[in-house]
Amino acid sequence: MSYDKSGPPTQSKIANPKSKTRMGQARLHWEGKRSPRPVAIPPARHIETYRPAQSTIQKHKPKTWAGWPATAYPAGGLLFHGDNKAALAHLLSGGFRGKVNLVYADPPFASGFEYTRKIELRKGRGGAGVVGKQVQYNDTWDDDTYLQFMYERLLLLHELLAGEGSIYLHCDWRQSHHLRCLMDEVFGAENLRNEIIWFYPRGGDGERQFNRKHDTILFYTKGDTWTFNYHDVLIPYTQKQLDRFDHEDEHGRFYWNVNPRGERVKTYLRKKGIGEYDVWNIGINAAQIRRVGYPTMKPEALLERIIRASSNPGDIVLDCFAGSGTTAVVAQKLGRRWIAGDVNRRAIQIAAKRLYAVAREPFTVWRVGNGDDEPREPPTAKVSVERLASANGHGPVVRITLDEYANPAIGAWLKQRSGENSLDLSDGRCMIDSVMIDPAYDGHTFRVALADMPAKQHEAVRGVYELPAAGEVGTVAVKIVDVLGGEVIVTARPEV
Ligand SMILES: C[S@@+](CC[C@H](N)C(=O)[O-])C[C@H]1O[C@@H](n2cnc3c(N)ncnc32)[C@H](O)[C@@H]1O
Incomplete structure (x- = not known):
């Protein structure tokens, strides 16, 4: 990250909400409501760059990112790992104030649930299959904490939004009444465009009241002129x-x-x-949620409607509660520029993987603050690297072989589950979700030159990779992400 001569800013200013309070307009109060104040900016570290294949980049000649407003970040999608309050403050200080055209925010709903996902092993000697559940995030809050949390983030989002920009806040019956009051305060009641009902008729059947089968999406604009592509969502x-x-x-x-x-x-x-109505019947794709592996993932069709309606190609779309990265993936597919972030490490891994599959230009990953907690006992891996004079009639190559992989957390899990401790984990590939290689690692930022991310749920990673080695081969780094979200970077130099 680069700054001007005055050095890195440490605080981001937030203006007081400008909306006029009208006679009779309700204002929400809660214990500990704090008026806007400057937000501290903890350091951000550029941890990864994902480069799609050179042929893809050349074919698509990324024009979309021309005129990127921020000098502090390279042009290209930005993925932030860490608390979004810090990430949004970074964006404000990094040149994005008033530059974001569309915000989609799908925050925790204060549902009181623990969201889990199924963990499946890939094909190995022990066979593929579900081995357990992992908590993705806990959505239990008291009202005061929740409202203060949302208030602070909405104020930051308001500052980032362009004058003709729009924000869609996704919530449900638990907080929609509170959030609407907050949105009125921050964005102005006069700027509410729609209360959208997303109806999804599937799942459980309750017999004590009507089935709860809709979410509410509050659509506000920053001002009284805004982008709305009526013809694109007919x-x-x-x-x-x-x-x-x-x-x-x-x-x-x-x-x-x-x-x-x-x-x-x-x-x-x-x-x-x-013209499209404000009640949307869009199905939930359970098979896709399972394949992607993020329990609160939203359908791409939902984001497609929002992005098509409220942005144009080349516009900047921001989602700071990104989860599995659906907004950024759809924005990328529709030729919009995107910024996304999440506090959950597994969410960032999943989002990066999905984005890599659709990216046409490089994107970068940043860690703000400490991200979430590092695992107590990290995974371990061994790799060997050889330089070969030629392979299959081509020039010199560097061959990288994954010799071993182990994650004690996965072993401990299996032991806890009766009957499962017979699974053979000696082929560590059954635990691996993806392998990425940086053939010239600088020790700070991992630049993905080759990625092995099997799309099929049970398919194992290849484990042996070859990259062209025109000159001298330096430090090769291999990053491994496993099915539990454990990750490790191992480095090696070629054996002579
Ligand atoms: C409802 S999910 C979003 C799902 C997403 N729309 C998708 O399609 O996958 C809410 C997300 O907010 C994230 N989150 C919660 N608190 C956060 C914070 N302070 N900063 C960043 N992300 C946060 C959670 O980790 C979770 O992934």
């Missing part, structure tokens, strides 16, 4: 509706003479469909 006309436009005028335009109510009104076919 519900297309059905053939039956189109058939009603059964007259054609001298200019080739279709119209109907009699509308569905039987009135004689000449109505032209001007659009391709009907």
Whole structure:
């Protein structure tokens, strides 16, 4: 990260909410409500750069990132690991104040649940399969702490949002009433555009009250002009509706003479469909959630609608409660620039993996503060590196072989589960989710030149890799992420 001559800023200023309080407008109070104050900025470390294959970069010639507002960060997607209060303060001090076009925020809902995901081993000698559950995050809060937490982040998001920008805050019945008051305070009640109901008819069936099958998405804009791409989110006309436009005028335009109510009104076919409603029936894809491995992952179709409606190609989309990275993935696919972050290490690993699969240009990962806790007993690995004069008729290559991998936490888990301790973990690949290689590691930032991230749930990583070695080969680093989220970087120099 680079700063101007005055050195790194240590505090980020937040303005008081500008919204006018109208007669009768409710304001929320809670124990310990603190008015806005400068936010301290802990250090951020550039920990990884993901580079898609050179051929992909050349083919797509990333134009989208031209005019990147911040000099403190390289142009390209930004993924922050750490508390988003610190990450947002960084963005403010790093040149993004007023530059973000769209925010989607899907924070904890204060549901009182512990969200878990299934841990599955990949194919090895012991066989693939589910071995247990891992807590992703605990969503238990008292109201005062929750509201202060959200208030501070909404204030920062308000500062980051561009004058014509929009924010979508995703919540449910537990906090939607509180959050709406907070949003009114920070963004202005006059800037509420929609209270969107996301209806997802699936899952459990309660018999004591109506089934709770919707979330609420509060859509606010920063001001009274904003981007809304009405035509990009139309519900297309059905053939039956189109058939009603059964007259054609001298200019080739279709119209109907009699509308569905039987009135004689000449109505032209001007659009391709009907404007989208504020109640969205978008299914949850359970198979995809399981494959991605993040319990509160939202459907890509939901984010697609939001991003298409409220941003244009090249715009900056921000999600600071990124989880599995759905917003950034969809933004990338739709040609928007993106910034995402999460406090959970596993979320960042999953998001990075998903983003690497769709990235057309390099993106970087930053750690703010300490991120979350390091595991007490980290995994261990052994790799060997050889330089070969030629392989398969090509020039010199460096061959990297993964000799061993072990994570004591996975072994301990299996022991706890009766009947599972017979599983053979001697082929450590069954525990590995992904392997990444940096052939010239500088000891600080891991630059991914090759990644082995099997898409299929049970497929094991290859374990042997070759990279072209034109000149002298320096320190090769191998980063391994396992199914439990354990990660380790091991380094080696080529054997002569
Ligand atoms: C509901 S999930 C988001 C799921 C996401 N929309 C997706 O599609 O995968 C909420 C996320 O907020 C993250 N989170 C909670 N507190 C945070 C904080 N202080 N800073 C950053 N992320 C936080 C959690 O780790 C969790 O991944």
